[in-house]
Amino acid sequence: MSKKQKTIQSEISLSGVGLHTGNNVTMTLKPAPINHGFAFVRVDLEGKPVIEARAEYVVNTQRGTNLEKNGVQIQTSEHVLAAAVGLDIDNLIIEINASEPPIMDGSSKFFVEAIEKAGIQEQNAQIEEYIVKEIISYKDEETGSEIILMPSDEYQITTMVDFGTKILGTQNATLDTISDFKTEISAARTFSFLHEIEMLLEKDLIKGGDLNNAIVYVDKELSDSTMQKLKSAFKKDKISVKPNGILDNLTLHWANEAARHKLLDVIGDLALVGMRIRGKVIANKPGHFVNTQFAKKLSKLIKLDKRNNVPQYDLNEPPLLDIHQIMDILPHRPPFLLIDRIIELSESHVVGMKNVTINEGFFVGHFPGAPVMPGVLQVEAMAQCGGILVLSTVPDPENYLTYFMKMDNVKFKQKVLPGDTLIFKCDLITPIRRGICHMQAYAYANGKLVAEAELMAQISKIK
Template identity: 50%
Template structure:
């Protein structure tokens, strides 16, 4: 299983804020396992920290703004996108002002610095949320939508559409996050000339210029008004009849605007709090719908806090019944694991097919057959025994015995016809022959039982 990652070392980037125009410095630091993304305002008394999660987003007008107890940090999406796309799970971000510096309007400097300092694998397992069915969010007013479909990895398709002759329709795709730095990170934010004056009147884009944004001039205005706007922006006067892109650096890609929207989607979905495995299809995305979708995903994750492992009955098992009998002493009617379908260094996934012919159904209960809870625990423990015994030499000379069972919960009846799927994980390394494990039993996607248990591994006499 993949492990969580953090930075090997800290790095800092400095520049002006897009909306405040302030000189700002942001520092990205390593963080411990399961820390997630947190942002610390080091210029505020007490240096408060904000969890970088979608629930803390309070504004999405022209960027993503996180707030907690009246303390705000804005324009976080480009830095978040670089962390997420490059596989960083845990990071403490310190900033000396109310927003991240805009830099050149892209995520490339963040990505370059992450590559420069490198990443470090941590002990905790990377906790993916696996998309198993279609999830959709639509905004009927704007025509925007975000759909996520099952996929083996995280990938994105983004389609944008504007009432503009310059960029009427564009799309961008990212199939592999390893290509983020080459194909997406350098895409810059953009603004239409017609939007500049209202944004300035709203007290925004005080730090905007032709070096940190693509400016699109697609509706002709009078030379006088165009000159006034140029004066406000602090740029030379230009021909008001010449429509097109206005920027110092030419477009990196013909669809750079769509690529930047894809970048923003990654940055906003980084605030879900877990990496996901699924394909995102975003139509006319923006920070508002991105955040609404991220919040919906967080609700989905809370409803399915523990996900059932993927199980394909057509695949060959890693251990069949014969191999299981080589490792465990149990025989009919007490062999309660039929096959093992997945293993890792510290976990195992095993299957028990519950049939009406089980001996225990004769008395439990004749009119309403229900699998006894103690036998569910026993089956889970046998799966744990297979995890341990499969890793030692001469396993037939060893046995595992319960020492204690804790935190048992039975959530739903298990009846004939059910397929029990057990996922058992070592909580701590095995020491002095003692193994402590946490297990969940699923029928379909539903948790039916869970328990923590400790076992002793002893040599047979």
Template identity: 55%
Template sequence: IIDGSSEPFVEIIEEAGLEEQDAAKSWYSIDNNITHYDEKKRVEMMAMPSLEYKVTTLIDFNSPVLGTQHAGLKSMKDFKTEIAPCRTFCFLHELEMLLENNLIKGGDINNAIVVVDKKVTDDEMHRLAKAFGRENMEVKSGGYLNNLDLRFPNEPARHKLLDVIGDLALIGYPIKGHIIASRPGHSTNVDFARKIKQYIRKNKHLKNTPVYDPTQQPIFTSQQIEKTLPHRYPFLLVDKIIELTNTYIVGIKNVTFNEPFFVGHFPGNPIMPGVLQVEALAQTGGILAINAMAGGGQYDTYFLKIDNCKFKAKVVPGDTMVMKMELLNPIRRGIVEMRGTVFVGNKVVTEADLMAQLVKRT
């Protein structure tokens, strides 16, 4: 248990040394308020959108010694000095119950703050001194057993903040959000961590969802696309390109009722064929692959394989398909491997892994 804080663990980690990784850290940003309320324990917790990971805790145990306290951490850079040294705490009546049940074998008054908020008899004090192997114990005006000095005036509230940080690490994802916890405890913290984790799993696919702004100037217009791809009406299925890097591309296809395939697919129930959605992805990926080659438009793409293809929702007239193609591996010997996703709004409607070969035009 050491001293009841996390400071010794921080020191051990620093002694071992830190090594910065080459990869960028991946965060999950909370984009909506997530709330949790435990009516029985009167605990309320909330995760709010924030550009940084911040935590605020409030405690109120109806104790004249502790009163109402709050603590805040605006940046994890301050964790070492502001939060890590803060020790755990308990009330004297809780300590007595634990001793009576032969628990807290590793406990000592040096690794916990013991709050005394009621009068203690000499016999009770003598029994506590004997249990902890001390000659005597006393409580003066401060209300803390053996009159220890607090490291911060609000050390108990800061330790509750420390608990929140540790328990929310069970989410399994580093998050950006402002956590506000009123009267938190370990069990409720864990329940809240579980709730946030479920939210992230449900919405994780939205993390890399491309944002389409119709007023944004496209990188490739339809006329520029025709200079790269050989496709023409009615089989050119990419209207414009809004993002293009060395590793991914984002294209747009506005689906209208005038599409020729709606005549037969299906009368009175127009649905864009799934194979044409995959074709639209392939054309988008072709622009990415051709653009990566020296000579640009002097290549054609021929698709070799489609794997893991899933159609998750219908695409109908009026939908705007936002198509993202990502390179899975560097292009070697003209072979391109890509993962494609079609979004309508924030919803994934189609996804597939595609392989193609680049062939130079003759």
């Protein structure tokens, strides 16, 4: 059964402090259009730069997953991203007036509550989901941390942690279905060991930390000097260690809360892949470094899979639009009408085809001894296919012309020869606005990707 993309119904704001900076932060969650994904917007900076939540922008994983694009940073992105994934959100704008979201209580609980309060809205576009068909893995040989992704009927995650300490030994946590995220995972708080806290204090970090937003496991003797530093840092008159080895009087939500928080982090970090995942994740000793390295690997595999995932269609079936119906929409005519059929058409994508024959006019002069379809005409054919998509949004397409505005990342992979059947697939990158169509286009022949391009065009009414 097909599923629709989702965003939130209305904007909602949260305020708090950044864990490491200690600065007051306001974060506003806003609805986003279809195929937008997750993106952070730094509203405190000139031009309000956007940092998309993508694995390629990960620059640092010390104490959180930190993103950077064009010199603009977002720190500790994982908790709010986990909340979005955990509530089945696909598209979300995250406006923030600082470099890191508010830490709140160190979990995703408050972000989940905010999203639910804003309301969840279904959108008129199908979800994009990566269906795992074979085992994919990544291992950090230095630490032994490993992530394995295997086929499954739905998105599942298991984390196994072993910190090698008496106070916090081996723990496991499992999420069998993402719909259980809210009740089983979202309230799991971040944690640290006492020796890490001392190091962070020495580096003048965790300025926003207190005993309400981080579980501190005491893995060493608490000296008087350390006690004084902690009292000052956490603004407490008295600090003690409970029998379960946790600093002060914090009560665990679950005995395996540490493993559950690691699971939360895995979800947030793998959100950087940029699409839903249908598969089972098994993470052994996960951390932000191995999580994001795996996300980068998976992103590359998905990109490669997209390029090589040749659409399969029964070309003997009647087309959605034949050549006569195409000419009712497009102003082009032979020899510059370069598509023969439209096979699929939705609000966000179009699939068309062309039979390349030896009697094409361009073969007369383009390497007549070894005829090859010119690359520029392959781009033109993809654009004409996209033209059907944009012209389908107006009631009188015969009164419009389509003009190129821009083309980027044009690549030609294989030669197109007489006798080839070209399949074109164009997907919107952003929704059509003011007659402007921004799309990713692919051309396939003989079971291979032959060309791709990012195209932008605009329709203009004939005067």
